[in-house]
Amino acid sequence: GIQVEQSPPDLILQEGANSTLRCNFSDSVNNLQWFHQNPWGQLINLFYIPSGTKQNGRLSATTVATERYSLLYISSSQTTDSGVYFCAVNGGSQGNLIFGKGTKLSVKP
Amino acid sequence: DTGVSQDPRHKITKRGQNVTFRCDPISEHNRLYWYRQTLGQGPEFLTYFQNEAQLEKSRLLSDRFSAERPKGSFSTLEIQRTEQGDSAMYLCASSLGQGVTDTQYFGPGTRLTVL
Secondary structure (H helix, E strand, O other), X not given: XXXXXXXXXXXXXXXOXXXXXXXXXXXXXXXXXXXEEOOOOOEEXXXXXXXXXXXXXXXXXXXXXXXXXXXXEEOOOOHHHOEEEEEEEEOOOOOOOEXXXXXXXXXXX | OOXXXXXXXXXXXXXXXXXXXXXXXXXXXXXXXXXXXXXXXOOEEEEEEEOOXXXXXXXXXXXXXXXXXXXHOOEEEEEOOOOHHHOEXXXXXXXXXXXXXXXXXXXXXXXXXXX
């Protein structure tokens, strides 16, 4: 089945810094979502982005489907950005998402 | 739109007991998914429903697990004869659509601890 790899696994930033998180996938996809999992376990939708570029406030994402990767940019990070960021894809005929192992982000004040 | 809700949020049980979790999807969402997440890992797919029909089951879903979605509304996930390896966060998601391009929205999860 399709493989999803995220990097880096851990990231520590000072408040105000910018960061880029990467998601590589092993086959063509027709669904790609980025999520933020808060300390209580809730998965919060950030972007639905199987291709192209989207922006929402300090966050933006780009997916280059032909090269099988997606990037999540966080600018001017805040302590509330801390948590785990997951990339998830669906490449087959079923509806289930396949998740990477996540990037754990810690933003220090 | 009140979001996906799950109940209970936490469950502690003894090995060998049965447990049941409930998920209420976003109103009018026709697809409902169950995932399991263990510590340090991303969520893994268990099963999904389109309306009341259970269309796919993962190999992770042993015969001790059963899921239902009567009338295509809420869903329940039951685990019989729980084992310590069942300790995990159980997540429910829902979507509106007919295919793999749907955006899935997740509930807050039920954290299960098996002693």
